[in-house]
Amino acid sequence: MRWTHWVNFPILGIMIWSGLLIYWANDVYTITIFGHTFVRFFPQWFYDTLHIPQRLSEGMAFHFLFMWFFALNGLCYVLYTLITGDWRQLWPNRYSLKEAWQVLLHDLRIRKTAPPQGKYNAAQRIAYSAIILMGAGSVFTGLAIYKPVQFYWLVWLMGGYHLARIWHFMLTIGYVLFFMVHVVQVVFAGWNNFRSAVAGFEVIDEQSKAVLNEKEKH
């Protein structure tokens, strides 16, 4: 589980970067409300800083190689959690929505106590399950844009070629936003938590005696 997480990190980075190289060739998306454009994806300085322009074919070549790793890695994660039954720690249950709200209030320092939790708290359950669904969404919207004639039924499911491309783009924006919140949360959670994400164990101080708690051997 830790492995797929860390493998995903660079792959997703490459997918987003190569996706930008492709998107540049037809960069039509904006957030426009009542005729006023609030955000334009993307401003010229953004492209120039990242050396995006005029690299469509290069972007496609990278995108169509790393899509395999992205999909396979995601599949590994899903299969692993299904086979081990770990999905039960992750998938939201019927209390998750209410508890997630309490977690949010707690994290924003509005509420003093956080609800009891297992490996993941309710907000994490929702967020981390959502990110897996988003990953699957990226694969399927991607397939729909990639082979729209062969996967005509996927295109239909996405609401057409245009919408499929927009979903694909929005999911990517979603990853970037997720990443920002995620990193802030990791910083707040502290060293012990980060170590567990890398090494797979956590140190719990019990009656002033450190005990090795093998939370996760895998």
Added chain:
Amino acid sequence: MKKKSIKKPLTTEQKIRRREFLSFGIFGALGVAAYSGWKWLYHAPEEAAGITAGTRQPLRRALNKTELFFRRLTFNESHLAKTYPVSMAAKTVRHNSDIGSEGDIDTAVWKLEVKKLNGQKLFIGFDEIKALPKTDLVFDFKCVEGWDQIQHWGGVTFAEFVKHFGLQTEAKLGYVGLMTPDKGYYVGIDMPSALHPQTILAYEMNGQPLAAQHGKPLRLIIPVKYGIKNLKRIGSINFSDRRPPDYWAEQGYDYYSGL
């Protein structure tokens, strides 16, 4: 006398430190390995220029393998591109490039040259092609850049063309190559895509003869490919078991470019 080293059981503190050291060591080493792998790929030499060119060697290999995967597993000639009512077709059809088809051409003088396997050449006039059964197609034309447009084209299907001019033996080969009269633009199409029922040699757009900038007098319309394969102003057609030259595959694009 040798000093006897007495092994004491490790304290919990030490255990933690050891595992931490080991884990982060592996983590760091894998990180460095991943980074050098990326460096290697990013700076990988370009492929030797041939039928395809302009892409890093390993990426070209990946593109070709991916082509095989999708050709074998997903391509099916019964999968048709979605069609639309004529009323939805764009009145102003987008025009991206004139490579190989600059200026005007006289339809009466123009001949389509077809190279047969026995060395014989056919020179087919415009009227001979117009006399064949006409197929109208309103579909969503897709450009590799990411834009698309619903367009209305009319012409003869390539499959019908093959049948009428007795090119059945030629059509058993793997590829068909098309070229503009000035040889400035050329594409290679795998035969299953060429024989797809929606692949047409078009001479009409929106019910009118093709304008010079849209491929006058005859162009390829192939909905199972990106626009880059939809060659304008066909001058010659040949058949081969090897990939024919392809303008954009020489500029780093995927040879297959199938949809």
